[in-house]
Amino acid sequence: MRNSGNSKTIKRMNQMAILNIVKDNELISRQQIAELTGLTPAAITGIVRELITIGFVKEVGLGESQGGRRPVHLKFNGKAGYVLGVEVTSKEITLAVTDFENMPKEMHTLAIDMKEPSTAIVELKKCLEKIIHSKKNHDKNFLSIAIAFPAIMQNETGVVKRAVNLGEKWNGFPLKVTLEQALSLPVFIDTNSKVAALGEKWFGGGMNCKNLIYINMGEGISAGIIMDDHIVQGAQGYAGQIGHTVMMDQGPLCNCGNRGCLEAICAIPALLRKVEAEIPAISESDTLKKRYILNQEIKMSDILEIAHMEDSYARDLLRKTARYVARATANMINTCNPDKVFIGGKLAVKSPFFIEEFKNNIRMHAFPEVGGSTPVTISKLGANSGVIGACALALTNLLKSPNSKMIIAKQ
Numbered sequence: 001m002r003n004s005g006n007s008k009t010i011k012r013m014n015q016m017a018i019l020n021i022v023k024d025n026e027l028i029s030r031q032q033i034a035e036l037t038g039l040t041p042a043a044i045t046g047i048v049r050e051l052i053t054i055g056f057v058k059e060v061g062l063g064e065s066q067g068g069r070r071p072v073h074l075k076f077n078g079k080a081g082y083v084l085g086v087e088v089t090s091k092e093i094t095l096a097v098t099d100f101e102n103m104p105k106e107m108h109t110l111a112i113d114m115k116e117p118s119t120a121i122v123e124l125k126k127c128l129e130k131i132i133h134s135k136k137n138h139d140k141n142f143l144s145i146a147i148a149f150p151a152i153m154q155n156e157t158g159v160v161k162r163a164v165n166l167g168e169k170w171n172g173f174p175l176k177v178t179l180e181q182a183l184s185l186p187v188f189i190d191t192n193s194k195v196a197a198l199g200e201k202w203f204g205g206g207m208n209c210k211n212l213i214y215i216n217m218g219e220g221i222s223a224g225i226i227m228d229d230h231i232v233q234g235a236q237g238y239a240g241q242i243g244h245t246v247m248m249d250q251g252p253l254c255n256c257g258n259r260g261c262l263e264a265i266c267a268i269p270a271l272l273r274k275v276e277a278e279i280p281a282i283s284e285s286d287t288l289k290k291r292y293i294l295n296q297e298i299k300m301s302d303i304l305e306i307a308h309m310e311d312s313y314a315r316d317l318l319r320k321t322a323r324y325v326a327r328a329t330a331n332m333i334n335t336c337n338p339d340k341v342f343i344g345g346k347l348a349v350k351s352p353f354f355i356e357e358f359k360n361n362i363r364m365h366a367f368p369e370v371g372g373s374t375p376v377t378i379s380k381l382g383a384n385s386g387v388i389g390a391c392a393l394a395l396t397n398l399l400k401s402p403n404s405k406m407i408i409a410k411q
């Protein structure tokens with residue numbers, strides 16, 4: 001426990017510390033909390049009483065006697081509050097509701113054109129209100145909303161710094177304040193890949209990892225890095241921009257303004273542009289060319305599906321893509337030495353061929369001792385990693401942040 005700061009801050013920190021101890025232990029007594037925290041029995045009694053009053057802690061029977069009275073067991077009640085998670089992409093939003101214990105299961109996806117902030121914000125607010133006040137949810141105690149947003153965020157203030165894939169009109173938009181005023185709930189916002197990394201840590205394969213990297217491959221390419229249980233933000237919130245690693249001199253122009261970025265070569269829009277440019281030169285016997293002649297267009301799903309065929313254009317394209325993305329990822333593995341690497345997003349989850357090539361290239365390019373001992377797996381959260389991660393962002397801010405308003409707000 002810290003001894004500095006004003007008494008309200010210290011009290012809040014003690015409340016949060018005790019709540020986290022109860023949450024992290026199946027059953028625990030007040031005496032055991034005293035041993036872990038060093039706080040006085042009187043202070044613990046007072047704080048536990050408050051936590052019971054707001055519903056997050058309950059008494060559940062008696063433990064074994066250690067020589068005196070049998071201690072009362074305390075347990076975390078994860079159903080005392082709910083959060084709403086949202087993933088935003090350029091054309092749609094996905095929403096999910098969860099409590100403090102369970103992975104969100106029901107997802108709602110709605111079409112919203114997010115490119116124009118003034119109209120998008122009105123639609124977004126309507127959708128969030130509809131979910132919160134629905135018949136199913138109206139009696140739930142909502143504590144916050146969190147958003148996985150496709151932009152670099154000033155994560156403390158929730159101002160959009162740069163949204164290369166949504167458009168310049170979003171740059172500087174005060175998203176957090178706007179939504180908090182409209183909905184009267186705390187709102188937390190961060191970049192999709194950082195949020196997905198948190199989702200992997202709370203609900204996915206990263207529960208026991210203190211250090212993990214999540215690579216998101218879809219409309220863009222970016223990484224979320226968790227080191228020592230904390231999401232890495234960097235000095236300005238730009239940490240994890242793996243997609244803007246320059247891989248090719250004089251390569252394709254990137255949305256960021258540079259040339260030859262990983263994202264400009266390997267993200268889904270870049271791959272589709274490359275196919276469109278090269279399709280006239282592809283052999284008539286190639287399955288992708290036949291598909292193009294039939295449909296007059298090529299979708300990413302066509303490339304992923306046809307890549308299982310030997311000697312196909314699609315397979316060659318994914319092989320080269322896997323090589324580039326793996327090189328950038330191997331550099332991150334060498335730099336961060338994570339416990340595990342997770343890959344997710346539309347490009348990663350749907351092609352076994354891509355994953356195998358990716359893993360082979362990681363083994364080839366990472367420092368042997370590190371690369372050989374770092375498991376690389378597909379995210380278990382699948383296409384919902386953003387919205388599940390958004391729920392995790394809300395829970396993390398409520399339970400783990402020193403600035404959490406969860407308990408003070410309820411007094």
Ligand SMILES: [Zn+2]
Nearest residue numbers: 244254256261
């Ligand atoms: Zn770039």
